[in-house]
Amino acid sequence: MSGIDRLSPPPTEAPSQATPEAPLATSARAGHGRLSGSLVVVALGLALVAAVGLSALNLAAVAPRSLWWQALLSPDARDIRQIIVHDSWLPRIVTAWLAGATLGLAGTIFQQVLRNPLAEPMTLGISAGAQLALTLAALWAPASLAAHGLAREPVALAGALAAAAIVFGLAWRSGLAPVTVAVAGLVVTLWCGSVSVALQLFHTPYLRGLFIWGGGSLVQQDWSDVAALAPRLAVGGALAWLLLRPLQLFSLDDANARSLGLALRRLRLAALALAVMLSAAVVSTVGVIGFIGLAAPALAQLAGARRMAQRLVLAPLCGALLLWLTDQAVQPLANALGELVPAGAASALFGAPLMLLLLARMPRTQRLDAVASISRRVSRAMSIRRRFALIAIVSATTLVLALDFGRGVHGWQFSSLADLSHVAIWRAPREIAAFAAGVMLALAGTLLQRLTGNPLASPEVLGVSAGAALGFIALVACAADAGHGARLAATSGGAFATLLAILWFARRSAFAPQRVLLVGIAIGALFQAVVAVVIAGGGERAATLLTWLSGSTYTVTPRDAMLALGLSLVLAALAPLTGRLLAILPLGDASARALGVHTPLAHGALLALTALLSAAATLIVGPLSFVGLTAPHFARLAGARRPLDQLLLAAPIGGLTIVIADWLGRTLLLPRELPAGLVATLFGAPWLMWLLARRASAA
Known part of the structure; x- marks a missing residue:
């Protein structure tokens, strides 16, 4: 039986096996169980x-x-x-x-x-x-x-x-x-x-x-x-x-x-x-x-x-x-x-x-055996820098095509220079903001996967984006017309509080990946419940929230795009500083301390950076996109093994993914439009299903 199966409750009708040396302990446990049962009956x-x-x-x-x-x-x-x-x-x-x-x-x-x-x-x-x-x-x-x-x-x-x-x-x-x-x-x-x-x-x-x-x-x-x-x-x-x-x-x-x-x-x-x-x-x-x-x-x-x-x-x-x-x-x-x-x-x-x-009461468990890492052996012919350059060129080309190529009254076509000058003022801010959000989500997902040792960790799956969304909902309920600074503060606070809650509950199992996943699922479910209550009430708040939740870049202004780009550049510049910590912290607290790392401070710094990345990206593309999950895996498939290499490759891959999702949502159903975050989710969820099926068949 795998370590995961120890999550299951023991057979309830099996007779207790008390050792002769500990009859008092057994009696105490039985008395505690009777006392707890009595309290529940009273409740x-x-x-x-x-x-x-x-x-x-x-x-x-x-x-x-x-x-x-x-x-x-x-x-x-x-x-x-x-x-x-x-x-x-x-x-x-x-x-x-x-x-x-x-x-x-x-x-x-x-x-x-x-x-x-x-x-x-x-x-x-x-x-x-x-x-x-x-x-x-x-x-x-x-x-x-x-x-x-x-x-x-x-x-x-x-x-x-x-x-x-x-x-x-x-x-x-x-x-x-x-x-x-x-x-x-x-x-x-x-x-x-x-x-x-x-x-x-x-x-x-x-x-x-x-x-x-x-x-x-x-x-x-x-x-x-x-x-x-x-x-x-x-x-x-x-x-x-x-x-x-x-x-x-x-x-x-x-x-x-x-x-x-x-x-x-x-x-x-x-x-x-x-x-x-x-x-x-x-x-x-x-x-x-x-x-x-x-x-x-x-x-x-x-x-x-x-x-x-x-x-x-x-x-x-x-x-x-x-x-x-x-x-x-x-x-x-x-x-x-x-x-x-x-x-x-x-x-x-x-x-x-x-x-x-219930998660807090669960016994300690081991690592996530049912879902292992998907890294493959790939050719080392090209260096990481060359792969990064290739991905960057593809991303730049995609940005240009997204600005120029699309559907019009005459079907699929490239825009002329005269037409491009008119449409670029609307399309360019969207593409810039989408690319910045993808970069930040990819970096946040890579940090979480490296920090937890869990290949299924991401801001979306662990509930970090949901926590950011809860902060946004609370702000909208209090002040629907709040500015960008207040929105960033609210979403960052929600994301950071969620990360602290996840790690507090996971601490009892020594940060076991499965515990972190299940806590994230609970927080995500709580977020969905709050959203259902707010949207069911209708009104302006519901319309604002529904549009934002879907991850639409439709309302992005040039100022918003520059803010998103600036945030992504600043936070991405901090990411390389985490390379040593990401290589040492998964070894355990004892090993990290032996190597001179102050683990509480290191965990706090990484959590704060992850919360800021998740919150800033969630403001643009909503709480669900799965880019934070998929981009680190694509970076691994491209040959990235070390933390810095994975961060370097995942960032442009994440940006490229959101840009493509935004372009597809804008053009496929013209004149209607699907938000970028929603399109990324529609494609990202099947990807995760494939990943689960692949890991299950290999287990």
Whole structure:
């Protein structure tokens, strides 16, 4: 079993093996477990009281207490207040119960089958796949979503199954190792989200309602969602109970499970298919509900549910309680702000910190075995300087072509000198800013990969760009018309705070790459939840944020371009100073200190430089582009082995990538336009999928 597999929880039903020398320690651990379980039970009881109290307050805001029983049992059709209570307030609560219970059941199955405490529909990309399928159907086959959504479930199920097939296909050869599954789920989620954002940009008025619904809205107008979810939960629960013995045996490793007569592959696929269908049922009914499937099984175990049968009962109850409490807590806030706050997005605001807490409690793990470096042996005929010169020439040529060659009223053509003087004033700032952003992202990605020893590290994957975006969102919420200096400060602060959080959580595992990846995934999910809340509220802030998130260079001015170019030159000039540190720090603290390196100061300096690079680039091309991931790998493929060589080659490659992405987005769909960051994501995510598949097949 690889080091990654030690992320999995130990078999819960195996008898404890206490040594004779440590009976007191064993008793202390047992007593601590009982105490923790009691505290969780008390917390769940308080949550139940809070949910009931909030429900009563929300009901009182709709109808006076004297009308409650009549409104709930036999409403007067002439009283609009009673109709709202009976056909909106009450089915909303019941829907929250059913959706939360269904997600709790699905999360329990996922975590048990995959032996991964972080598995749930959202982190596995299944919810994103279902939502994308529904978005596509709403645009090109709206009739399939008619009749009170009766046809939504097959569409959502198709998207969920497609996403699950990609995720599990990428991770299958690695034995469904938790980190590989988590990274594959992250990539599928980001890619599906990028496609959804592109569609949102093109069809904003038509898809805004779908976007709000996709954020996990529990608003009800009748009992149709209850009628859709209740039988699916009942059937899913019955099937899960029939699979009880195989699910118990999944706690063992594959060899022991097979020795006990378990048809491992067939039953694993059956259990995963059941969990995917349960997840699709929720997405098709109420949209994407984040992290309930993660939190409910964890709370059930902390409350003392050790056996699988106990978890199959208690986890759905915990899921129902969590979503009920979250939805009731959101309603007064939404009423106060006069905006709609999707309960699904709000649940992620609570779930992402819980995921970080679970990561902090995980045992120490070793290096990332499932995903190794992709460096190849290439010919040394050309020196690094010659390769840099060649890449620089290609980049300069591409910049010229991007300025001159494009689509016009007469099709593809080169601009004449007279025409070029008119279009260059619009195109040149965009290309300069795009190139500068690509350079900075490539340098940030190289620094992170070298510092963590993780070939999948990048500002986008580790959540650094998401942290920068959170800083930007906070600034827009406070002052939408803030200047460039304030925006750079806000994004830099968010990026640096994210890096500190990542390394603080990773410190317990000695900066193990898989821990860093998983913390980044949690922070990225928190960022997505905040974005969903802000955009669902609509207004000027939502439009500004959506345009910026997509990574558009459309609004770049000559002043912006010069600022981006100046930042990239200054920060790139600092990058060569890190060569010695990048060569020494991966050796470990002891070796670094022996060589005279003050490791806390060195880590702080590298983190600060990475945060500034990520923040400055994120301001231009948004938080998602994957250039920080791909450019260092292309530099390795070009022969760069030493840190300075990789920095030297990755910088122009990153700039070239964003320039090409900006040119493609500007010309392919003329007169419409795709933002550069979005185009880079649409191509970068498949690249990462290929990388994962390649590493899994070589493992």
